Amino acid sequence: MSFAISDIRVFVYETLLDGGRMPTAADMAEHFGVTRDDVVDTLRTARIGKTLLPDPHTGEIWMAGPFSARPTTYEVRRGARRWWANCAWDMLGVANLVGDPVDISARCTDCGNSLDFQFAPATGTVPDWVVHFLVPARRWYDDIGFT
C-alpha cells in the first residue's frame, strides 16, 4: 500500500476521534503496510507544524493539534473516550472536533483547583474564566512545548 503524509494525517485523526487514542508509529506502519521507519521518516520530513509534531527522540507523534499524546491538565471526555489537549485553547479545539457534548476537566494554573464543565459545541457556552497567553505570537513556534 502506498501512503503519503495526507493519508497519515487522516488516519491519525480518525483513530483519535473514533478510538480516543493516539496511534503509534507501529500502528500506522501496520495500517499502511510499510515499515515503522517509513512512517517516522515521513512524519519527520512533513513539517506541518503542530498538526503532526513527532517527538524528536522517539519519532512517535507528540502533538496532533489540538491533541496531545501525553497526559496534560486539559482533559476532554465523551463516554469511554478521553483526549488530552495541549493547552486551554486546544481543549476547546478538541471539543469542537469531537462535535458532540463533552465533559472537560482542567485546573486553574494559579490555585490548582478543578475547573470542570460540560460543553456542547452546538450551543457553545463556556464559563466566565480567562486564558493567559504568556508568549507573544511571534514566538509561539520557537518552543511549542513551552508555548
Added chain:
Amino acid sequence: MSLFRSEEHVGRWLRDTGHTRGAVVPLSIVLELSRAWYADPREPSWRPRTRDESQNVLASVGLTGEFWELP
C-alpha cells in the same frame, strides 16, 4: 495558553512566578478562536494555513496589535 479562574488568579500567579504578563483573553473569545483555527484535519481538502490566513483568524476574533503579530 493557560486557564485561570479569573484575572485575579492571573495576577497572583504572575507575582508568584515572576513571569511577565502577556495577554489575558476571556474563555468565550478563546472558544471563537478555536472554532476558527481548527479545521477538520480528516477532510481531504485540509491544508496548513498560510501565515496571513492565520493572522486573519486572530484578527477575526479581535486579537490584533503587536502581541498577536505572527512571525
